[in-house]
Amino acid sequence: EVQLLESGGDLVQPGGSLRLSCAASGFIFSSYAMSWVRQAPGKGLEWVSAISNTGEGTYYADSVKGRFTISRDDSKNTLYLQLNSLRAEDTAVYYCGKLLRYCRGGTCYSRVTDFWGQGTLVTVSS
């Protein structure tokens, strides 16, 4: 059974930093791309970042580019998101996700989240 367990969410002041972790189990972690999606209180989903299965490809939303860094440690089956220069608008529940791998026409894609963690709350406030 696929399990994703986020941790690291906290109350932090504007301009502060935080590192989120996502411990994965139940699948071969090193074979799958992973992502982070966030949801501000009472709002919709916002895609934040993704990383390829090899770690060589990383992708970011414009709203976090240059401030957040995604990484992975396959020896620990863990995904990370480093959050720097935090702003009030970064307040949200952050979900870790496993990306579905599907292939067609000789090309494979890993961009759709098929399993989600329960989320960790980041609150940015003074």
Added chain:
Amino acid sequence: DIQMTQSPSSLSASVGDRVTITCRASQGISDYLAWYQQKPGKVPNLLIYAASTLQSGVPSRFSGSGSGTDFTLTISSLQPEDVATYYCQKYNNDPWTFGQGTKVEIK
């Protein structure tokens, strides 16, 4: 960046009704579109990817269609457990933007 617009923002329908939600992309995205369901207080759940491919385990009353800029999610016979907010997401290239969501309630 490509914007994703869902309509309606909310709807109320009776059990057994056919429900259709629309998602429009500001530019063509081929069929790189997914649909998610988020029940109140729960994490999102993947329903459909590649515009029309039903994710394993999802009831067959859910279906998706469309290509290019216009997409639809259809619930053929609305059930009480379908009360949720539904999101589309485009993923032809990054950013993999979500629509703003459509809230579905039972009348």
